[in-house]
């Protein structure tokens with residue numbers, strides 16, 4: 001999609017800079033004149049929302065770090081100090097802790113959007129894999145951030161998750177000791193987690209740059225999954241069309257974010273984390289943050305320690321292989337009558353696993369988790385098989401046809417009526 | 424010089440030699456640098472020093488009671504077992520165990536009353552319940568881990584649930600009839 005640059009430096013200063021560092025040209029080409037498919041719906045605003053959330057987490061995080069003390073005897077009190085003594089400290093902390101949750105809300109919508117519209121298929125495999133890497137880094141970051149307040153959930157969450165590595169044969173125990181810097185989760189663990197929690201978001205920002213580079217190289221997918229054929233007819237310039245729509249999506253998202261921050265700031269947290277860490281007693285019911293629950297349910301579903309860890313890791317890693325697992329050439333589920341039903345079943349399975357992850361390790365939850373774990377992986381098997389025999393509906397001849405109902409595009413009807421598509 | 428490098432394939436040149444030795448030195452250097460970078464993650468001298476042995480008087484622990492203490496930052500349970508608990512532990516056919524160990528292997532001869540084990544579940548490290556009065560002891564009169572439902576028996580052996588191993592016995596020795604030294 002990287003066609004000719006349409007940037008025209010107007011003033012002498014702009015021409016002078018452009019000849020030396022064409023940074024304004026780069027921004028113009030990627031955020032102003034960059035062509036976007038004209039039929040994008042609101043689900044495409046989540047990329048922008050995610051960038052916004054990353055910036056928000058970095059800004060609030062750097063400020064929190066100015067008042068926080070990463071020491072096992074002082075961390076809990078320093079967070080309470082932020083809440084009570086620091087001007088607007090309560091707001092910054094609630095923005096940061098709820099921001100993490102909203103970040104995951106956005107990333108899950110973004111991932112399911114990709115699954116539905118087949119955005120992982122050629123030529124977007126690398127773009128998709130970079131996304132999976134960002135997701136993994138986000139999980140590591142959020143996990144280590146949650147340890148910092150050094151409450152009961154912080155401590156026991158850190159214990160359980162770091163112990164996952166002890167399942168590895170031979171080297172497992174050594175790895176865990178090296179992660180802890182001791183013989184249990186303690187002050188050295190907290191210190192290194194703080195250091196890494198500070199670092200990882202900037203690594204995420206780096207991978208986001210690669211992600212967007214790959215995106216701008218291959219171009220955006222769109223609800224029909226039909227590639228852009230004629231840039232003039234099928235696309236509109238990023239500014240003003242996508243800029244305004246992204247801003248609109250962002251503002252709606254911020255309303256929800258603000259509602260949580262101001263009205264239910266602890267809704268997505270756990271009361272136990274307001275009890276200082278106590279290494280002698282595990283809370284009766286330990287659960288991870290909501291965004292880890294589906295994977296936690298898979299971990300607990302397998303009655304074997306190593307097996308559970310492999311299944312949980314596999315549930316995430318398998319996403320990276322999706323471009324080669326799915327055998328269908330048709331991208332958008334809109335035109336895949338059978339795969340589409342499996343997609344919605346998969347969404348329900350993920351929600352179900354999330355629910356089960358929050359339940360105690362008793363019956364019937366254990367058996368249900370096992371069934372849903374099989375269904376989770378079954379979805380990927382199904383995608384491999386369905387592509388072989390499924391007869392897709394007829395695709396629109398082009399993006400323009402699907403939107404404008406142009407000649408010979410009768411079968412693109414269903415999507416042609418997307419209201420937002422009028423751009 | 425251009426002529427000299429063109430003849431690669433026939434005989435190694437001086438340049439090839441320089442390339443290889445430079446590369447080898449570089450690789451060794453990078454390898455040497457990794458050692459401090461990784462090694463600093465290990466428990467430091469202070470943490471290791473905190474592992475000095477500790478003495479414990481068992482006399483105040485009444486029969487049927489258990490206490491918790493820390494050694495090297497790790498939680499340890501010391502339990503004064505009842506006759507019934509000891510008999511149950513001895514009666515088990517060890518061929519049926521996931522991590523086969525006899526009760527004798529897990530206690531000190533002449534002091535079978537006392538069981539000393541690490542108090543962290545071998546699954547993912549939660550503290551099993553059952554040491555304090557009123558806590559559930561699981562189906563085998565030992566401990567029950569609330570995190571993912573592991574049951575340990577009155578010898579601290581894994582009997583049911585996802586944990587793979589028995590609660591390990593820390594290094595300790597009796598210094599008097601009711602006194603032990605841990606470490």
Ligand code: HEM
Pocket residue numbers: 054057058059060061062063064065066068079093096097099100103138141142143145146147148149197198201202204269
């Ligand atoms: C990817 C972006 C980030 C995510 C997902 C994230 C997530 C989290 C989470 C879940 C917590 C625990 C909140 C709580 O329950 O109190 C936390 C705490 C914290 N984070 Fe972050 N964080 C991010 C970026 C950053 C950055 C860039 C910094 C600093 C440069 C930072 C500094 C802190 C500090 C100091 C705390 C402890 C204070 C507190 O618990 O409120 N974070 N983070």
Ligand code: FES
Pocket residue numbers: 544545546547548549568569570571572573584585586
């Ligand atoms: S940590 Fe004890 S059962 Fe999982």
